[in-house]
Amino acid sequence: MGVRLRFTLLYGVLFLISGAGLLAITAAFSVSRTTHVAPPGTGQPPAEQIARLQEELASASAAHTRQLLAGALVGLAVMLLISLVLGRAAAGRVLRPLRRITAATRRITADNLHSRLAVAGPADEVKALADTIDDLLGRLEESFAAQRRFVADASHELRTPLATVRAAIDVAEAKPAPPAEVVRLAGRVRTELDQLERLLEGLLVLARAQHGALDGRTPLAVRSLIPAGVPVEGADFVTVGNPVLLARMVSNVVDNARRHNDPGGWMRVTLRDGTLVVENDGPVLDPGQVATLGQPFRRLGADRTGSGTGLGLAIASAVASAHGGSLGLRARPGGGLRVEIRLP
Incomplete structure (x- = not known):
């Protein structure tokens, strides 16, 4: 049974229950109060008796109409509340498979692309969606594996x-x-x-x-990643990640601050609350161009070319992102660069 047919049957049953409940409440109001018309008195002229009966019938009809209207309004209010409760419960039941698919998909990262949703059930639209996501994950896994093989082969060749x-x-x-x-x-x-x-x-x-997949994750004190001889301020903190890549990230940022500093300038490394900040002295930089330094082969002017490769900050940004963090670049108002790395 497909999702469309299940929705159709579900809505039809809910409308049927609502209509039946509304009719039952209205009928209860209509029979709960019955207006009795007194028998005509004796000794009255026939014309007066007829007029009196007509007035009593009109009054009874108006009262009955008001009673039916009140019953319909009460029934509508009650069935509205019941319909909301039933609709919420029915929607939750229908969307439960989609919530499971969403939660399972969010748990899949580059480190566990081998995982699959593997949704069981009838061959409906929900299962077709889950199978499509599984196929997509399979293609992504093959693509990532091919890229890892390329990196390994290129390293040798x-x-x-x-x-x-x-x-x-x-x-x-x-x-x-x-x-x-x-x-x-x-x-x-x-x-x-x-x-x-x-x-x-x-x-x-x-x-x-x-x-690449980040294998060899281990808890590390960030202070231990900073090259020896570099003064560090602030309190140390622990992060979890690949030691080689994290050490390369920190050394790249520190080397960049050293290389692009003014002669006799200063450099400061600060640790605080899951953040590593590296600042250095230097000329005033264009903020718009500084924002692009996290991309490969981006440099600021001929004085920043030197013997570097133009990949230092790009590698640091990629390593931070791979560990669930971020790298921020900002030109200091007095000159120089501020690099802020946030790690989980």
């Missing part, structure tokens, strides 16, 4: 040619008395290889944070 080029440079430099041009070229190539390896590592970490 892209590092192999880089290692080969680096080995070739080492061999060229290891020859007896290599030409100065070879040494100079080898140094430039090695510098570019280091930059390329940092970029590759950043891209792989970003892909893992955005599309």
